[in-house]
Amino acid sequence: MAKLNILALGGLDEKQKRLYVLEIDSKMFIFDSGVYEPLNSDFGIKHFIPNTEYITQNRDKLKAVFLTSANRMNLGSLRQIVAIKNDVEIYGSKETLDSLDIFFKEGTSDWNKKEITKGNKQNIAGFDVEAINVPSIIPGTLGYKINTDDGNIIYIIEILIIWKVTICH
Numbered sequence: 760m761a762k763l764n765i766l767a768l769g770g771l772d773e774k775q776k777r778l779y780v781l782e783i784d785s786k787m788f789i790f791d792s793g794v795y796e797p798l799n800s801d802f803g804i805k806h807f808i809p810n811t812e813y814i815t816q817n818r819d820k821l822k823a824v825f826l827t828s829a830n831r832m833n834l835g836s837l838r839q840i841v842a843i844k845n846d847v848e849i850y851g852s853k854e855t856l857d858s859l860d861i862f863f864k865e866g867t868s869d870w871n872k873k874e875i876t877k878g879n880k881q882n883i884a885g886f887d888v889e890a891i892n893v894p895s896i897i898p899g900t901l902g903y904k905i906n907t908d909d910g911n912i913i914y915i916i917e918i919l920i921i922w923k924v925t926i927c928h
């Protein structure tokens with residue numbers, strides 16, 4: 760059975776700052792990479808980013824980043840992730856990947872962006888990963904299903920589901 764480790768480095772009670780880490784054995788995957796932008800920036804704070812120290816310490820394990828949508832709360836701290844590992848593969852829909860140039864304005868042309876479409880299965884770091892449709896008002900929003908020998912892992916915007924089906928005879 761694979762060793763699973765799930766970390767929320769942002770999100771949950773931290774409101775926004777979505778950044779989730781999934782480790783399967785010795786391979787690390789990131790789901791979303793957001794920021795929190797306070798409603799009131801009177802103190803000069805424009806945004807908060809998740810703590811990426813764990814990713815820095817384990818950069819050799821990092822295989823891919825999966826973005827769910829073209830929403831700043833889901834991709835605002837991606838520049839910090841790319842700074843940790845500049846050749847990391849970044850997966851998302853065409854709309855989401857195109858939005859990176861708009862949000863970051865410059866410096867994303869050399870990022871290792873990989874378009875994935877709903878229903879498309881790709882082998883990523885030894886796992887079959889499928890993009891799944893997620894209803895949203897943001898065009899190109901995707902969820903992801905990772906097929907492992909032990910079952911499926913599904914990520915749908917801040918929800919990580921480990922789904923194992925056991926058939927008994």
